[in-house]
Amino acid sequence: xxxxxxxxxxxxxxxxxxxxxxxxxxxxxxxxxxxxxxxxxxxxxxxxxxxxxxxxxxxxxxxxxxxxxxxxxxxxxxxxxxxxxxxxxxxxxxxxxxxxxxxxxxxxxxxxxxxxxxxxxxxxxxxxxxxxxxxxxxxxxxxxxxxxxxxxxxxxxxxxxxxxxxxxxxxxxxxxxxxxxxxxxxxxxxxxxxxxxxxxxxxxxxxxxxxxxxxxxxxxxx
Amino acid sequence: xxxxxxxxxxxxxxxxxxxxxxxxxxxxxxxxxxxxxxxxxxxxxxxxxxxxxxxxxxxxxxxxxxxxxxxxxxxxxxxxxxxxxxxxxxxxxxxxxxxxxxxx
Numbered sequence: 480x481x482x483x484x485x486x487x488x489x490x491x492x493x494x495x496x497x498x499x500x501x502x503x504x505x506x507x508x509x510x511x512x513x514x515x516x517x518x519x520x521x522x523x524x525x526x527x528x529x530x531x532x533x534x535x536x537x538x539x540x541x542x543x544x545x546x547x548x549x550x551x552x553x554x555x556x557x558x559x560x561x562x563x564x565x566x567x568x569x570x571x572x573x574x575x576x577x578x579x580x581x582x583x584x585x586x587x588x589x590x591x592x593x594x595x596x597x598x599x600x601x602x603x604x605x606x607x608x609x610x611x612x613x614x615x616x617x618x619x620x621x622x623x624x625x626x627x628x629x630x631x632x633x634x635x636x637x638x639x640x641x642x643x644x645x646x647x648x649x650x651x652x653x654x655x656x657x658x659x660x661x662x663x664x665x666x667x668x669x670x671x672x673x674x675x676x677x678x679x680x681x682x683x684x685x686x687x688x689x690x691x692x693x694x695x696x697x698x699x700x701x
Numbered sequence: 702x703x704x705x706x707x708x709x710x711x712x713x714x715x716x717x718x719x720x721x722x723x724x725x726x727x728x729x730x731x732x733x734x735x736x737x738x739x740x741x742x743x744x745x746x747x748x749x750x751x752x753x754x755x756x757x758x759x760x761x762x763x764x765x766x767x768x769x770x771x772x773x774x775x776x777x778x779x780x781x782x783x784x785x786x787x788x789x790x791x792x793x794x795x796x797x798x799x800x801x802x803x804x805x
Contacts, residue, residue: 558729
């Protein structure tokens, strides 16, 4: 798409090769990947919808045991981290590298906060005897969970799988932003070339997008 | 919300801090609306409808402004319709089946 218009390019020698870097294709590829993410989570949302239609009462009872305040705080944290990524992109486009780096660190801090809150939330459920995988020191399936009606068991199964898969995406997101931060300091990402940062931002927004739907379905619709 | 409506091509709009901050405030406001709406005891169907409508509006804001679809070339937006349509078809198809099954 764009040949390098910087004068710096020509210092690279007399090589006849022109380095083609198609930023638009890079972005398009990222969008394609995001579609597969949508379909991956879409299948889980479909499972949720089907089981909710089969066990409406049990889903309502089980969902009322989730902490709504915790869910709301996590929603705000994730929305804010989406904002900081956008600001990081705008900042680097305006040539403000330090602000961009600061915003990326803030994004990672938000991601950590989200995960810590999530950990406490899961821990509370584990302590009350609700878990999916047998704990190694006990070695048995959760007696509390097995005693619940089948609809509630399905609810907790979906809850752990969907929020767990989402949390995994948040962890991967932190890893991506560490790489991006290194790229930023090495000037691989700079004012004229922000496509790496933009693509990681797109990924982060999809993670946010999925939480936007997870949150009401698990914490609000009771 | 912003004055970029005349811009068609990507990269020609001047990136600003203002628009994303406004969108963020909107997203938080919408979150507050759904959370507070649970205080009013709506029927199950009504509360699902309300929550999903607000979530869809929030998702649209994220895709349009944060994910920059507003400023991208048209084909990316059209392309985005494909997974959405696939999901809608899958959901509709499934629900032509499951509600009519007899359990036990």
